[in-house]
Amino acid sequence: MTSRVLKNKLNPTFGLFKSTVRKNLGVIVLLAVGVLILCPGLFLTTLSHIKVKPDGFRPESPTYLDILFGVCGFASAVFVAVGNFISFSFLYKKNSSDVFHSLPLTRTGLFVSRAAASFVTVAIPLTLGYASLLALTAFYPTYLLGTFAQILSAYLVNLLCMLFVSGFTLIFIVCAGSTFDLIISFAGFNAAISVVGLIIANLSSGYLSGYSAENTGSILKAISPMAYCAASAVEFALGGAGNAYSISGNIGFILITLGGSAAFIIASILLFGHRKTERGGQAYAYKFIYVICSILAGICGGYILSTIFSLAGDEKPVSYLGVISFIPGALLTVTVYGAVTERGFKKFKKSLVYGAVSAAAYFVILAVIMSGAFGFSTRVPEKNDVSYVEIICAGTVLNLDDSTPAIALHKAIIDKDANDFEESDLTAPHNGVNIHYQLKNGREMFREYYADMDKVGDEMFAALNAGERFDDYLKAVEKLNSDSVEIDVYDYNNEPYNCIGTKKQLKEFIKAYREDFARHGKKIVYGQDTVSVTVYSKQTEGDEYVFEIAMTDDFTETLSVLGGFKRIEY
Amino acid sequence: MLTALNVTKTFDGTKALDNVCFNIEDGCVYGLVGSNGSGKSTLLRLISGVYKPDGGTVGVDGVATFNNPALKNEIAFLGDTPYFLPQSNLKEMAHFYGSMYSGFDTDTYRRLLTVFPLDENARLSTFSKGMARQAALILMLSCRPRYLLLDEAFDGLDVVMRKTLSNIIIEYTQKYSTTVIIASHNLREIEDMCDHISLLHGGRLITSGGIDEVREKVHKIQAAFETVPSDDAFSGLDVMKIERSGSVIQLVVRGDKERITGYVEAMSPKFFECIDVSLEEAFIYELEVLGYDVKSIEE
Numbered sequence: 001m002t003s004r005v006l007k008n009k010l011n012p013t014f015g016l017f018k019s020t021v022r023k024n025l026g027v028i029v030l031l032a033v034g035v036l037i038l039c040p041g042l043f044l045t046t047l048s049h050i051k052v053k054p055d056g057f058r059p060e061s062p063t064y065l066d067i068l069f070g071v072c073g074f075a076s077a078v079f080v081a082v083g084n085f086i087s088f089s090f091l092y093k094k095n096s097s098d099v100f101h102s103l104p105l106t107r108t109g110l111f112v113s114r115a116a117a118s119f120v121t122v123a124i125p126l127t128l129g130y131a132s133l134l135a136l137t138a139f140y141p142t143y144l145l146g147t148f149a150q151i152l153s154a155y156l157v158n159l160l161c162m163l164f165v166s167g168f169t170l171i172f173i174v175c176a177g178s179t180f181d182l183i184i185s186f187a188g189f190n191a192a193i194s195v196v197g198l199i200i201a202n203l204s205s206g207y208l209s210g211y212s213a214e215n216t217g218s219i220l221k222a223i224s225p226m227a228y229c230a231a232s233a234v235e236f237a238l239g240g241a242g243n244a245y246s247i248s249g250n251i252g253f254i255l256i257t258l259g260g261s262a263a264f265i266i267a268s269i270l271l272f273g274h275r276k277t278e279r280g281g282q283a284y285a286y287k288f289i290y291v292i293c294s295i296l297a298g299i300c301g302g303y304i305l306s307t308i309f310s311l312a313g314d315e316k317p318v319s320y321l322g323v324i325s326f327i328p329g330a331l332l333t334v335t336v337y338g339a340v341t342e343r344g345f346k347k348f349k350k351s352l353v354y355g356a357v358s359a360a361a362y363f364v365i366l367a368v369i370m371s372g373a374f375g376f377s378t379r380v381p382e383k384n385d386v387s388y389v390e391i392i393c394a395g396t397v398l399n400l401d402d403s404t405p406a407i408a409l410h411k412a413i414i415d416k417d418a419n420d421f422e423e424s425d426l427t428a429p430h431n432g433v434n435i436h437y438q439l440k441n442g443r444e445m446f447r448e449y450y451a452d453m454d455k456v457g458d459e460m461f462a463a464l465n466a467g468e469r470f471d472d473y474l475k476a477v478e479k480l481n482s483d484s485v486e487i488d489v490y491d492y493n494n495e496p497y498n499c500i501g502t503k504k505q506l507k508e509f510i511k512a513y514r515e516d517f518a519r520h521g522k523k524i525v526y527g528q529d530t531v532s533v534t535v536y537s538k539q540t541e542g543d544e545y546v547f548e549i550a551m552t553d554d555f556t557e558t559l560s561v562l563g564g565f566k567r568i569e570y
Numbered sequence: 571m572l573t574a575l576n577v578t579k580t581f582d583g584t585k586a587l588d589n590v591c592f593n594i595e596d597g598c599v600y601g602l603v604g605s606n607g608s609g610k611s612t613l614l615r616l617i618s619g620v621y622k623p624d625g626g627t628v629g630v631d632g633v634a635t636f637n638n639p640a641l642k643n644e645i646a647f648l649g650d651t652p653y654f655l656p657q658s659n660l661k662e663m664a665h666f667y668g669s670m671y672s673g674f675d676t677d678t679y680r681r682l683l684t685v686f687p688l689d690e691n692a693r694l695s696t697f698s699k700g701m702a703r704q705a706a707l708i709l710m711l712s713c714r715p716r717y718l719l720l721d722e723a724f725d726g727l728d729v730v731m732r733k734t735l736s737n738i739i740i741e742y743t744q745k746y747s748t749t750v751i752i753a754s755h756n757l758r759e760i761e762d763m764c765d766h767i768s769l770l771h772g773g774r775l776i777t778s779g780g781i782d783e784v785r786e787k788v789h790k791i792q793a794a795f796e797t798v799p800s801d802d803a804f805s806g807l808d809v810m811k812i813e814r815s816g817s818v819i820q821l822v823v824r825g826d827k828e829r830i831t832g833y834v835e836a837m838s839p840k841f842f843e844c845i846d847v848s849l850e851e852a853f854i855y856e857l858e859v860l861g862y863d864v865k866s867i868e869e
Contacts, residue, residue, distance in 0.1 A: 016669070019669055090653075098620050098653065
């Protein structure tokens with residue numbers, strides 16, 4: 001720097017930030033009014049309806065923290081994205097771009113000041129809302145508003161989600177060259193990535209052994225940053241095992257969101273620093289985002305056409321007809337997307353290339369799924385890694401701390417190749433088996449099979465005959481507050497047999513059933529000629545236990561004990 | 571000194587500027603003229619740090635302006651279409667620039683408001699094109715920059731305001747040693763105001779220098795001969811254009827006047843005259859050499 005160049009005594013970065021926030025003052029006031037109507041407004045107007053439960057935190061209805069977190073979480077994410085769009089709209093017009101880029105700022109300073117201003121514009125009203133809830137909690141400590149820690153955690157996560165969404169939108173803003181293309185790419189990417197997630201889920205349910213519908217959420221979370229943020233925020237609020245609004249119970253989500261935000265913002269700053277100003281007004285400043293959107297659109301379009309043709313031909317998507325019809329679908333969609341972006345068919349040849357890449361990407365996805373998705377189809381957890389397991393099979397739900405029978409059944413299904421996708425043309429009896437492992441590392445593992453009972457009947461019976469299952473029934477019955485219990489039995493024709501007994505009788509019923517079950521042997525897993533029995537107590541509202549058991553007419557001991565109950569005729 | 575060294579800028583494969591070099595001394599009024607799409611505005615954007623050159627350097631005393639806040643603090647750039655923050659008035663814009671530029675001078679701003687009679691509390695979006703330009707000029711001049719870059723400075727201004735602006739620019743250069751660079755199509759206005767001038771065409775700097783220097787580079791010769799010489803007879807001159815009408819030859823020649831007259835006189839013309847050309851004519855001839863004339867465009 002030469003001595004003739006005078007240093008700026010001001011801080012233009014901060015100056016631009018301040019003037020942008022000042023310019024947004026009207027929006028800040030409007031948002032603040034909206035938030036304050038919600039909290040404390042809604043609270044104060046409905047004070048008389050709020051349940052006071054000093055012993056526990058979560059009532060049946062949503063707490064005010066749930067409402068504030070849900071509404072503000074969604075609204076703040078939307079507003080920060082829109083705020084960024086508006087704040088950086090100067091990029092897309094030559095005259096505004098000239099003014100902002102000629103200001104005495106570094107590129108980073110310009111970017112940070114504008115992004116920070118739109119963040120603060122939304123964060124100020126949000127802070128007011130949470131501050132109000134904290135104040136209300138202090139004034140009305142007996143009302144169920146949430147603890148101080150929970151409110152502060154919710155506030156921090158709300159800010160973090162805003163930061164994540166803000167960072168993510170900034171990537172699109174920097175890459176776009178016009179407002180139209182920004183909207184097209186942002187909306188297109190998020191919609192297409194979700195559809196691609198659903199396509200992967202749909203293909204997996206048809207071709208990936210063990211795939212469960214429960215895995216769909218995981219797929220969406222894995223490939224869509226917005227879906228990840230939204231789903232994780234909901235999980236943070238709902239919380240499992242007393243982890244609602246707990247930072248420590250959701251540390252993975254916090255770290256990923258924080259890391260993701262940092263990555264998005266750093267990438268945006270770098271892209272902005274190298275962005276050619278003159279690209280403003282053109283479709284894209286960086287083409288890669290257009291290429292990604294094109295490929296995603298191609299996969300969606302190709303799959304839609306593939307499905308239409310497959311359905312018309314009464315075939316599955318993975319058939320000659322399905323595969324062949326995918327290619328024109330992908331090419332057509334990418335060409336149309338390219339025509340929208342290029343305002344004509346100027347880049348027709350490039351669109352064809354992107355369409356071909358879409359088709360190739362789809363076939364790679366298909367190949368990965370059909371080859372077991374990197375070991376997904378053969379993965380069985382180690383017993384030491386499992387916290388507990390839930391199995392739903394033969395109409396029975398089992399919750400087992402000892403995962404041995406579940407793992408044995410799971411391994412048997414894989415080793416004996418007992419899973420079948422097609423429900424028709426099966427001669428051997430089959431049963432649906434859903435396995436849900438809760439792993440010690442906090443993760444979950446879901447598997448779903450349509451298992452051939454001729455192959456894994458023994459393992460299935462062993463799981464159903466687990467001592468822990470019947471012990472759990474007995475423990476649950478013991479916990480019922482009332483000694484008098486009602487039992488409703490429905491046979492396989494759904495005919496009711498309702499009766500009243502005592503807890504002691506119910507325990508005898510369970511013990512008799514356990515003996516009959518063991519004696520009956522593996523025939524029960526075939527599910528033929530069984531009677532479905534639902535047993536529960538409802539002596540007092542909310543004090544009930546429901547479990548389903550399967551039995552046949554030769555469960556003599558069980559039926560004998562049941563006969564001892566007092567029958568009710570409605 | 572503001573310098574450009576081998577500056578190249580390409581837009582989608584089209585060279586907007588091709589190896590442009592110049593030096594602009596501090597305190598002068600510099601005019602940039604050229605055909606449409608010649609790269610005038612691009613050059614201003616490069617000087618102001620809006621664009622980054624693809625090749626070469628633009629800056630002050632060897633320091634590049636791009637991404638250099640300290641240097642940009644001394645440069646005010648007014649593009650061909652003024653831009654103001656949405657829903658703002660002049661007062662707010664003055665506050666905005668005041669928080670950006672350390673040289674922003676409220677007294678100058680107040681004084682300029684008396685020169686350009688605008689309501690500082692009125693929404694700028696309600697201003698006419700000329701009023702918006704006046705408002706933008708007030709703001710740029712109030713920043714008291716060392717380098718003032720004006721793209722189509724007089725566009726939309728009425729005759730009085732043009733003259734007023736012209737006077738203010740001259741006052742600025744004298745009082746504050748401000749270097750003013752004006753890009754314009756209007757040669758006559760630039761001719762009256764500028765010390766130096768450059769002609770751009772097709773992204774290249776065709777000619778550059780002081781106003782008189784540029785004008786005196788080109789001469790029009792009218793001569794009559796008993797035996798009309800062939801074109802080859804003038805091969806010793808830098809002939810830009812040659813027209814014949816009977817025994818009379820009209821030449822447009824680039825170069826030193828004395829050398830040209832000496833050369834032609836040596837050919838013993840019956841009649842001979844060397845006519846000075848206006849700046850506009852000089853530029854038209856320069857552009858004609860490059861194939862940019864009315865005739866070739868119509869064809």
